[in-house]
Amino acid sequence: VGVSEFFLVLVAILVAAKLLGEVAERVGQPAVLGELVAGVILGASLLGVVDPEQEIVHLLAELGVVILLFEIGLETDLKKLMAVGSSAASVAVVGVVLPFALGYAVAWALGLDTIASLVAGAAMTATSVGITARVLSDLGRLHDPEGQVVLGAAVIDDVLGLIVLAVIARVVAGGEVGLGDVAGSTAAAFGFLGVAIILGRLLVPGLFALLARVGRGRALAVMGLSLALLAALAAELAGSALIIGAFAAGVVLQPTPQAHAVQAGIVRLGHLFVPIFFVAVGAAVDVRAFADPRVLALGLALLVAGILGKLAAGYAPWWFRGRKLVVGVAMVPRGEVGLIFAQMGLAAGAVGAGEYSALLLMVMGTTFFTPPVLRMLLKDGPPPTEGPAGVAEMVSEI
Amino acid sequence: VGVSEFFLVLVAILVAAKLLGEVAERVGQPAVLGELVAGVILGASLLGVVDPEQEIVHLLAELGVVILLFEIGLETDLKKLMAVGSSAASVAVVGVVLPFALGYAVAWALGLDTIASLVAGAAMTATSVGITARVLSDLGRLHDPEGQVVLGAAVIDDVLGLIVLAVIARVVAGGEVGLGDVAGSTAAAFGFLGVAIILGRLLVPGLFALLARVGRGRALAVMGLSLALLAALAAELAGSALIIGAFAAGVVLQPTPQAHAVQAGIVRLGHLFVPIFFVAVGAAVDVRAFADPRVLALGLALLVAGILGKLAAGYAPWWFRGRKLVVGVAMVPRGEVGLIFAQMGLAAGAVGAGEYSALLLMVMGTTFFTPPVLRMLLKDGPPPTEGPAGVAEMVSEI
Numbered sequence: 025v026g027v028s029e030f031f032l033v034l035v036a037i038l039v040a041a042k043l044l045g046e047v048a049e050r051v052g053q054p055a056v057l058g059e060l061v062a063g064v065i066l067g068a069s070l071l072g073v074v075d076p077e078q079e080i081v082h083l084l085a086e087l088g089v090v091i092l093l094f095e096i097g098l099e100t101d102l103k104k105l106m107a108v109g110s111s112a113a114s115v116a117v118v119g120v121v122l123p124f125a126l127g128y129a130v131a132w133a134l135g136l137d138t139i140a141s142l143v144a145g146a147a148m149t150a151t152s153v154g155i156t157a158r159v160l161s162d163l164g165r166l167h168d169p170e171g172q173v174v175l176g177a178a179v180i181d182d183v184l185g186l187i188v189l190a191v192i193a194r195v196v197a198g199g200e201v202g203l204g205d206v207a208g209s210t211a212a213a214f215g216f217l218g219v220a221i222i223l224g225r226l227l228v229p230g231l232f233a234l235l236a237r238v239g240r241g242r243a244l245a246v247m248g249l250s251l252a253l254l255a256a257l258a259a260e261l262a263g264s265a266l267i268i269g270a271f272a273a274g275v276v277l278q279p280t281p282q283a284h285a286v287q288a289g290i291v292r293l294g295h296l297f298v299p300i301f302f303v304a305v306g307a308a309v310d311v312r313a314f315a316d317p318r319v320l321a322l323g324l325a326l327l328v329a330g331i332l333g334k335l336a337a338g339y340a341p342w343w344f345r346g347r348k349l350v351v352g353v354a355m356v357p358r359g360e361v362g363l364i365f366a367q368m369g370l371a372a373g374a375v376g377a378g379e380y381s382a383l384l385l386m387v388m389g390t391t392f393f394t395p396p397v398l399r400m401l402l403k404d405g406p407p408p409t410e411g412p413a414g415v416a417e418m419v420s421e422i
Numbered sequence: 423v424g425v426s427e428f429f430l431v432l433v434a435i436l437v438a439a440k441l442l443g444e445v446a447e448r449v450g451q452p453a454v455l456g457e458l459v460a461g462v463i464l465g466a467s468l469l470g471v472v473d474p475e476q477e478i479v480h481l482l483a484e485l486g487v488v489i490l491l492f493e494i495g496l497e498t499d500l501k502k503l504m505a506v507g508s509s510a511a512s513v514a515v516v517g518v519v520l521p522f523a524l525g526y527a528v529a530w531a532l533g534l535d536t537i538a539s540l541v542a543g544a545a546m547t548a549t550s551v552g553i554t555a556r557v558l559s560d561l562g563r564l565h566d567p568e569g570q571v572v573l574g575a576a577v578i579d580d581v582l583g584l585i586v587l588a589v590i591a592r593v594v595a596g597g598e599v600g601l602g603d604v605a606g607s608t609a610a611a612f613g614f615l616g617v618a619i620i621l622g623r624l625l626v627p628g629l630f631a632l633l634a635r636v637g638r639g640r641a642l643a644v645m646g647l648s649l650a651l652l653a654a655l656a657a658e659l660a661g662s663a664l665i666i667g668a669f670a671a672g673v674v675l676q677p678t679p680q681a682h683a684v685q686a687g688i689v690r691l692g693h694l695f696v697p698i699f700f701v702a703v704g705a706a707v708d709v710r711a712f713a714d715p716r717v718l719a720l721g722l723a724l725l726v727a728g729i730l731g732k733l734a735a736g737y738a739p740w741w742f743r744g745r746k747l748v749v750g751v752a753m754v755p756r757g758e759v760g761l762i763f764a765q766m767g768l769a770a771g772a773v774g775a776g777e778y779s780a781l782l783l784m785v786m787g788t789t790f791f792t793p794p795v796l797r798m799l800l801k802d803g804p805p806p807t808e809g810p811a812g813v814a815e816m817v818s819e820i
Contacts, residue, residue, distance in 0.1 A: 025477060027484045028658060031651040034485075038648050042641045079423060083478055086425045087432075243440045246693055250436050253429040260426060292690035295644055 025080055033081065034300075036073045040066055041299035054162030056155065057395045059299050063306020070311065076304040088301030089154045090270040091294050094252040096157045096175070097274015098287050099166060102221070105176050105275075108169065111341035112176030118340035119177060119355050120184045123148040123333030130329045131379075134322050139196060140379055143369035146192045147383050148330045150185025152359025152391070153178040153267060154301065159395050160354060163402055167409040169346040174354040177337075179271060181355075183214060186265055189365065196372045216262035217272060220255060224276030232282040244282050245289020251277070305359060309388050313381030322378070323385030330386050331356055331393060350401055356394045362387040423478055431479065432698075434471045438464055439697035452560030454553065455793045457697050461704020468709065474702040486699030487552050488668040489692050492650040494555045494573070495672015496685050497564065500619070503574050503673075506567065509739035510574030516738035517575065517753050518582045521546040521731030528727045529777075532720050537594060538777055541767035544590045545781050546728045548583025550757025550789070551576040551665060552699065557793050558752060561800055565807040567744040572752040575735075577669060579753075581612060584663055587763065594770045614660035615670060618653060622674030630680040642680050643687020649675070703757060707786050711779030720776070721783030728784050729754055729791060748799055754792045760785040 040062035048058030066074040074081060105112075128145035136144065156178050160166045166175065187210050228251070235247050252273040259269025277283050314320050338352020366383040369375040375383070438460035446456030464472040472479060503510075526543035534542065554576050558564045564573065585608050626649070633645050650671040657667025675681050712718050736750020764781040767773040773781070 025481070027481060027664065028655055030481045030484075031488075031655055031664075035648045035651050038644050042637070042644055046637055046641075080478060080481055083423070083425060083428045086428075090429075239440070239444055243444075243693070245690070246436050246440055249694070250433045253433050257426055257429055266425065266429075289690050289693065292643070292687050293694060295641070295687065296647070296691060 025078065030080055033074060033078075036066055037062075037300055037303045038296070041303050045299070052399060054159050054395045054399065056158045056162055056302055057392065059302035060306040060391060062299075063303035064309050064311065065306075066303060067307030067309060069309065074303060074307040076307045081300070081304055081307075084297060085301040085304035086266065088294075088297035088299070088304075089267055090252060090256050091249070091290060092154050092158065092298045092301065093267040093270040094249070094274045095287070095290055095294055096153075096161070096166070097271040097276075098278050098283055098290065100175065100271075100275050100278060102275055102278070104167075104172055108173045108176055108344075111173045111344040113180055114340040115173060115177035115337050115351060115355065116180035116184060119151065119334050119337030120149045120181050120188070122336055123330055124188070126329035126333045127326060130325045131322070134325060136322075136375075136379060140369070140375045142192055142195060143365060143374050144326060144379070144383060146185075146188050147362045147365035147369075148326065148333065148358065148386065149188050150182050150358065150362060151178045151334065151355045152357045152362075153182050153271070155305075155357040155359050155391055156354055156394070158298070158302075159357070159398060162395075163399060164408040165398075165402060169344075169409070170350045170354065171409075173341070173344065173346065173351050177351075177355060179217075179268065182265060182268060183217070186263070189368075192365070193368060196369065196374045212263040216259055216264045217268060220258065220269065220272040221276060224255075224272065228276045229280045232277065232280050232286075236282050236285075244285045245293070248273075248277060248282075248286035248290060249293065305363075305391070308363060309384060310381065313378070314385060316378060316381075319378045319381050320385070323382035323389070326382060326386040327389040327393075330358065330390050334390075347401070350398065353394055353398050353401060357391045358387045359391060423476065428478055431472060431476075434464055435460075435698055435701045436694070439701050443697070451797060452557050452793045454556045454560055454700055455790065457700035458704040458789060460697075461701035462707050462709065463704075464701060465705030465707060467707065472701060472705040474705045479698070479702055479705075482695060483699040483702035484664065486692075486695035486697070486702075487665055488650060488654050489647070489688060490552050490556065490696045490699065491665040491668040492647070492672045493685070493688055493692055494551075494559070494564070495669040495674075496676050496681055496688065498573065498669075498673050498676060500673055500676070502565075502570055506571045506574055506742075509571045509742040511578055512738040513571060513575035513735050513749060513753060514578035514582060517549065517732050517735030518547045518579050518586070520734055521728055522586070524727040524731045525724055528723045529720070532723060534720075534773075534777060538767070538773045540590060540593060541763060541772050542724060542777070542781060544583075544586050545760045545763035545767075546724065546731065546756065546784065547586050548580050548756065548760060549576045549732065549753045550755045550760075551580050551669070553703075553755040553757050553789055554752055554792070556696070556700075557755070557796060560793075561797060562806040563796075563800060567742075567807070568748040568752065569807075571739070571742065571744065571749050575749075575753060577615075577666065580663060580666060581615070584661070587766075590763070590766075594767065594772045610661040614657055614662045615666060618656065618667065618670040619674060622653075622670065626674045627678045630675065630678050630684075634680050634683075642683045643691070646671075646675060646680075646684035646688060647691065703761075703789070706761060707782060708779065711776070712783060714776060714779075717776045717779050718783070721780035721787070724780060724784040725787040725791075728756065728788050732788075745799070748796065751792055751796050751799060755789045756785045757789060 041059040044058035044062040045055035049055050063074065065071055068075060076082060076085065124145040127148040128141045131141035131144035156174060157166065160171045160174065165171045236244060252270045255269035255273035256266040260266050277286060314323065334355040335352035337355055338348045366380055370380045439457040442456035442460040443453035447453050461472065463469060466473060474480060474483065522543040525546040526539045529539035529542035554572060555564065558569045558572065563569045634642060650668045653667035653671035654664040655667065658664050675684060712721065732753040733750035735753055736746045764778055768778045
């Protein structure tokens with residue numbers, strides 16, 4: 025890719041994302057919906073301007089989702105999150121088990137073989153933290169009790185989804201899976217989050233106080249971003265996901281006196297990089313595959329199963345006093361992890377091109393389902409809960 | 423390049439640049455000097471962490487220099503620049519002709535053939551706008567009369583350098599060059615700047631007033647960046663350089679009421695991207711080539727010729743009342759265009775590996791020469807001239 029082509033693609037992404045984001049808000053929808061539509065339009069199946077598998081687009085999109093989760097972490101009060109921990113955990117577990125079972129059953133009933141049905145079920149497990157957090161943030165609902173449960177559950181089920189991914193990858197490759205392997209993956213994934221937050225809370229405040237003194241308050245945002253990138257790498261090495269590490273870095277920095285300065289810079293970087301991620305997600309959609317009625321039928325059946333499974337998960341914490349339907353709806357969007365399952369299955373020959381497109385339809389449909397429905401549900405609810413001062417407005421500016 | 427490697431390289435660039443930038447300032451030097459040293463250390467000949475020819479590094483570095491020139495343009499008052507136009511033009515012309523003649527003579531005297539000597543002379547013509555503007559900005563001297571002459575001259579001689587490039591490229595390729603070709607290239611390159619500024623002043627204020635109204639003041643920085651990228655592309659299509667287009671975009675936006683909002687966002691983006699450019703420039707240096715005494719001798723001779731040529735150019739506008747030595751010293755750094763000449767000569771076989779390294783030594787030496795000398799000269803001078811409110815501090819934060 026030459027410099028000229030890179031600049032052209034970047035301008036196309038930024039202008040389309042901001043324009044359609046504005047249009048979405050004008051019709052009462054979150055801006056992220058407009059950015060996803062911008063991606064579909066710019067993607068391979070329509071205009072062909074943005075190829076999400078092109079190295080530069082892929083790398084900048086990953087940087088975008090890391091910055092987004094770092095921002096969300098910087099806004100997350102760990103105490104508030106722990107207070108809803110049991111609710112979040114139950115939503116996460118039910119929201120992984122139920123969609124997996126439903127997805128497997130639907131796929132098998134529609135004639136897929138066992139392995140393909142397993143891949144289909146697995147692709148339906150993990151809520152997209154990025155999309156869900158962005159939708160809640162666009163609607164100013166990240167700090168509501170429901171928002172906190174959803175955020176916690178989405179982080180937990182992303183970790184669960186990665187465990188499912190590790191197991192299914194072995195099954196698809198024809199290997200044996202013991203209970204010990206599953207227990208090991210689980211411990212590694214959750215262990216990272218715990219160790220990262222405990223270690224981070226011990227070391228990071230001192231480090232950033234030193235950086236602020238040495239640099240006279242400058243370069244803090246760039247240092248915060250470096251921390252987030254390193255934490256993302258550590259998470260991946262520990263068998264967790266990049267975005268979990270970035271989120272942990274934000275959570276660790278949140279109570280420090282430097283958090284506000286870091287955030288002010290990071291939000292500006294987010295204006296540039298976060299839309300690249302959502303446009304890339306949209307650009308991965310191939311709208312032409314749905315011309316085949318069998319693909320369309322399978323995709324729609326999986327979509328319905330995917331929505332119902334997560335809606336039911338919202339009702340799992342029967343003791344939670346918030347609006348359970350809001351939690352369920354907010355858990356619906358699938359994203360990166362679902363796409364990874366679909367691609368893995370396609371690459372290994374476990375699913376064919378038609379089933380792959382049906383899985384994409386499910387992922388895409390869940391992503392487009394939540395923003396308007398959530399917006400409708402929240403219109404008549406109580407007023408939004410305020411977050412840390414000055415922050416809600418900054419993030420809604422993205 | 424995988425995501426993990428990209429994140430690692432990015433962290434290495436950012437941390438090393440900010441750390442050595444801070445060290446440079448502690449010892450009384452501009453931060454950019456530390457960033458260049460960070461690049462040399464991270465580059466292929468020492469640690470091997472940063473490869474400036476890797477696609478992602480190259481593209482982000484180009485984005486960095488475009489953002490830098492856009493920032494500089496946003497701070498440039500066209501009227502003030504026009505007021506020193508004749509001084510700037512004379513510095514530029516003498517600063518292209520004299521180093522070309524001196525470089526050719528030195529190379530020829532040291533035994534290079536005619537074509538290699540032409541390449542050597544050509545590589546010495548263009549001052550690096552990016553490095554020079556950054557040094558002046560680090561020292562708070564961008565708005566001094568001397569700073570304005572240097573900025574204008576550096577923009578003009580970059581255009582002249584590109585014309586020389588077009589001519590030399592044909593000579594190296596063995597083609598004929600007529601006076602008409604040279605006149606055509608010249609008209610195209612200067613024509614772009616004039617047309618862009620006139621057209622831009624007509625269209626851009628209305629467009630940005632509309633964008634500010636429609637988007638309620640949001641997304642202005644991203645729209646400003648998009649304008650800069652499009653102007654950069656237009657400049658390249660017109661036979662000029664990317665950075666000239668980005669500079670023109672900034673100059674056009676500068677008098678609009680939206681300039682400040684654009685600038686606030688762009689400066690933040692600059693914190694991230696501009697160091698990538700300077701680290702990439704430093705990383706291109708192969709320190710091992712200087713083990714050969716003949717390479718070292720040629721390089722040092724070209725370096726002395728390169729410094730003397732630009733110093734003399736500072737005295738060309740005899741009517742200019744500022745400090746001519748300051749202008750001359752500030753014109754010394756060569757950068758991108760010099761490196762392009764060296765690479766073109768190497769690729770075409772016009773210069774060998776040894777001569778190539780000598781040219782790199784000249785480029786590198788001029789870049790390291792200016793910051794400390796300029797800092798020394800300015801220490802006892804009059805106090806710096808203030809720029810537009812609040813802007814000098816923001817840029818010095820980079």
